Amino acid sequence: MNSTNQFIKPLTTKKNENGNIEIGGCDLVLLAEKFGTPLYVLDEYTIRSICKDYKKAFSAYDKVNMMYASKALCTMAVSKILDNEGFGFDVVSAGEIYTVYKAGINMAKVLFNGNNKSYDELALAIKLGVGRISVDNFFELSLLNEIAKSYDKTVDILLRITPGIECHTHEYIQTGHLDSKFGFDLTQIDEAVELILNNYSNLKLHGLHAHIGSQIFETKIYGDEIEILVREIKRLDDKFGLKLDEINIGGGLGVKYTEEDLPPSTYEIANIVIDSLNKCIKKYNIEPPALFIEPGRSIISTSGVTLYTLGSSKQVPKGRTYFAVDGGMADNPRPSMYQAKYYAEIANKPDCELSQEITVAGRFCESGDILIKDIQLPQVEEGDILCVYNTGAYNYSMASNYNRVQKPAMILVNNSQSDIIINRETLDDLVHHDVIPDRLSK
Numbered sequence: 063m064n065s066t067n068q069f070i071k072p073l074t075t076k077k078n079e080n081g082n083i084e085i086g087g088c089d090l091v092l093l094a095e096k097f098g099t100p101l102y103v104l105d106e107y108t109i110r111s112i113c114k115d116y117k118k119a120f121s122a123y124d125k126v127n128m129m130y131a132s133k134a135l136c137t138m139a140v141s142k143i144l145d146n147e148g149f150g151f152d153v154v155s156a157g158e159i160y161t162v163y164k165a166g167i168n169m170a171k172v173l174f175n176g177n178n179k180s181y182d183e184l185a186l187a188i189k190l191g192v193g194r195i196s197v198d199n200f201f202e203l204s205l206l207n208e209i210a211k212s213y214d215k216t217v218d219i220l221l222r223i224t225p226g227i228e229c230h231t232h233e234y235i236q237t238g239h240l241d242s243k244f245g246f247d248l249t250q251i252d253e254a255v256e257l258i259l260n261n262y263s264n265l266k267l268h269g270l271h272a273h274i275g276s277q278i279f280e281t282k283i284y285g286d287e288i289e290i291l292v293r294e295i296k297r298l299d300d301k302f303g304l305k306l307d308e309i310n311i312g313g314g315l316g317v318k319y320t321e322e323d324l325p326p327s328t329y330e331i332a333n334i335v336i337d338s339l340n341k342c343i344k345k346y347n348i349e350p351p352a353l354f355i356e357p358g359r360s361i362i363s364t365s366g367v368t369l370y371t372l373g374s375s376k377q378v379p380k381g382r383t384y385f386a387v388d389g390g391m392a393d394n395p396r397p398s399m400y401q402a403k404y405y406a407e408i409a410n411k412p413d414c415e416l417s418q419e420i421t422v423a424g425r426f427c428e429s430g431d432i433l434i435k436d437i438q439l440p441q442v443e444e445g446d447i448l449c450v451y452n453t454g455a456y457n458y459s460m461a462s463n464y465n466r467v468q469k470p471a472m473i474l475v476n477n478s479q480s481d482i483i484i485n486r487e488t489l490d491d492l493v494h495h496d497v498i499p500d501r502l503s504k
C-alpha cells in the first residue's frame with residue numbers, strides 16, 4: 063500500500079477551471095496575488111493523510127506512540143493539527159518547547175532531545191512538565207540531576223545511544239563505535255546507568271533512544287537498530303536488574319523530492335519494525351516495551367510547497383539560461399547546503415509543453431544560491447508563479463534573514479479555505495531587535 067510520503071505533490075494538487083494549479087481547493091496564482099510571494103503553502107489534508115498512514119501502519123503493535131519531530135517544521139498551527147491526529151512531540155530547544163506549550167499541547171506528550179541542552183532549557187522543560195528528557199551525554203546527566211534536585215522533582219528520562227549504525231540515505235554501515243556527536247557510545251551505557259542508579263537519585267530511567275539518520279530509503283536498517291536497542295535492554299536487566307520498558311527508534315523515513323527518489327511506505331517500515339521487535343522480544347525474552355517513533359520530514363514535507371514569482375533572467379552565451387525568483391537560500395537553504403534537488407512547475411502554465419531547460423536562481427547574494435539546476439519548464443516569463451514541491455520540511459525551520467530579507471508568510475489550505483499561520487515578516491520586524499548604543503547617537 064502507498065503512503066503519502068511517496069508522492070512528490072500534496073494529495074489535493076490538481077489543475078482547476080482557471081487553467082492554474084490548485085492545492086487544497088485554492089488556486090495557487092490567486093494565493094500568490096492575495097498573500098504575496100515567496101509564500102509557503104501547507105495542505106492540511108496531506109498532513110492528516112500521512113498521520114493516518116503512520117497510525118494505521120503501526121496499529122499492529124499495541125504499545126506504539128507516534129511523536130512528531132518538530133524540528134522539521136514547528137509552528138503553533140502545525141502543532142495543533144498533529145496533536146489533533148494523536149501525535150506527541152519531539153522537541154530540541156526552548157523555542158520548540160515554548161511553541162508546543164503555547165499551542166496548548168499536553169506537555170506530558172513531549173520528549174526533549176538535543177546534544178547540548180542548556181541549564182535554562184532543561185529548567186524550562188522541568189517547569190512545564192515535559193514528559194521525557196532524552197539525555198545525551200555524561201555532562202547532561204549531572205546537570206539535569208542537579209536542576210531536578212533544585213526543583214525537588216524526579217525527572218523521567220531516556221538515554222540517547224549511538225547504536226553503531228550510520229546511514230547515508232541509500233546505504234548504511236554498522237560499526238562497533240560511531241564517530242557521532244550524539245548520544246552515548248554502546249561502551250558508555252553501563253557507566254551512565256551506574257551513575258543514574260547510584261548517584262543521580264532525581265533521574266528515573268525508562269528506556270533507550272536512538273536515531274539513525276534522515277531521508278532513509280532502506281528498511282532493513284530499522285531491524286538492525288531494534289535488535290541493538292532490545293539487546294541492550296536485556297543486557298541492562300541481566301547486569302543491573304533494570305526493567306526498561308520504552309524504546310524510541312527516532313525518525314528518518316524519506317520522501318520523494320524528485321522522480322528518482324523511491325522512499326518506502328510507512329506500511330513497509332512498520333512491517334519491518336514490528337516484525338523485528340516481535341522477534342527480538344521472543345529472542346531476548348523481555349516484556350514488550352512501549353515503542354516510540356518520531357518522524358519529521360515524512361510527516362510534513364509532502365504537504366508543503368513554496369510559491370515564487372519569476373523575475374529577471376540571464377542567458378549565458380552558449381550556456382545556461384538562468385531565471386531568478388524572489389526567494390532562495392534564505393527560505394530554502396537545502397539546495398545550497400546539501401545539493402538537495404526539488405521538482406517545480408509553473409502554477410499558471412500546468413498544461414504547456416515543456417519546451418525549455420532553465421536553472422532557477424535565488425535572489426540572494428551568493429553564486430551558490432541556486433534553487434533548481436537544469437529543470438524542464440514551459441516557456442517562462444517574468445511574473446510567472448513557480449511552485450516548488452515538497453518544501454514542508456526543513457525549509458521554514460532552517461530559514462534565515464540572510465541579506466536582511468524578511469521571512470515569507472505561511473498559509474494553511476483546506477477545502478478551498480486559506481488561512482495565514484505565520485505572518486510575513488515586515489521591515490520593522492527586521493530591525494526590531496537592533497539597538498544603537500547612546501554613544502553612537504551623539
Ligand SMILES: Cc1ncc(COP(=O)(O)O)c(C=O)c1O
Pocket residue numbers: 131133134152175272273275276277312313314315356357358359360
Ligand atoms: C533524534 C531525532 N529524531 C527525529 C528526527 C527526525 O528525522 P526525520 O525528519 O528525518 O524524520 C531527527 C532528525 O534529525 C532526530 O535527530
